[in-house]
Amino acid sequence: MVTDQEAEALRPRNPSEGASGEEPSPQASVAPGAATTEQFAGEAPPAEETPSRDALLGLLTEARGKADANWEQYLRVRAELDNLRKRHERDLENAHKYALDGFVRDLLPVRDSLEKGDSAAQEEGANIERLREGTTLTLRLLGDVMSKFGVEPVDPQGQPFNPELHQAMSMQPRNDMPPNTVVVVVQKGYRLHGRLVRPALVIVSAAGG
Secondary structure, three states: OOOHHHHHHHOOOOOOOOOOOOOOOOHHHOOOOOOOHHHHHHOOOOOOOOOOHHHHHHHHHHHHHHHHHHHHHHHHHHHHHHHHHHHHHHHHHHHHHOOOHHHHHHHHHHHHHHHHHHHHHHOOOOOHHHHHHHHHHHHHHHHHHHHHOOEEEEOOOOOEOOOOOEEEEEEEEEOOOOOOEEEEEEEOEEEEOOEEEEOEEEEEEEEOO
């Protein structure tokens, strides 16, 4: 007959049971150094550090200083732009007002010459030949000034009639030249840098009767 001790010795054992036949406790199955669920549940997350009042005041002062500096820079740039606009307007006004400054300076000697010629013509016993020479020189001086500033005469004597540059005063029958030819220039025309300022007044030939 098998005794109780013999039967206990013959019963199969669970590998997880110790040598003494006792089941391991839950704490015994946890590896050394591992945190348990109770330890995690008991720990609280680290609290964020709140800035102090002095730190907030420092940040506010710094932000206000930057804002003031930006505002002052804006005012300076605005003042510079305003001065630049006023200077540009003044320069433009002066350019329009004194655009003929150079022309007037070169035209003054022509007037001086005309005044001298007029005074000489009023003298008793004036020399007509010298007056003619003076008038010729004055006209030459005036022509040089006008040419310098892009003023060119339109003198179409003997040229075909051009309605874009000439204005016909009358027609004259002629057999010695082709029709629509300028026979007489009553008044010269002028162009400024190629643009017509005044057309030439002319008499144009027509076919002879």
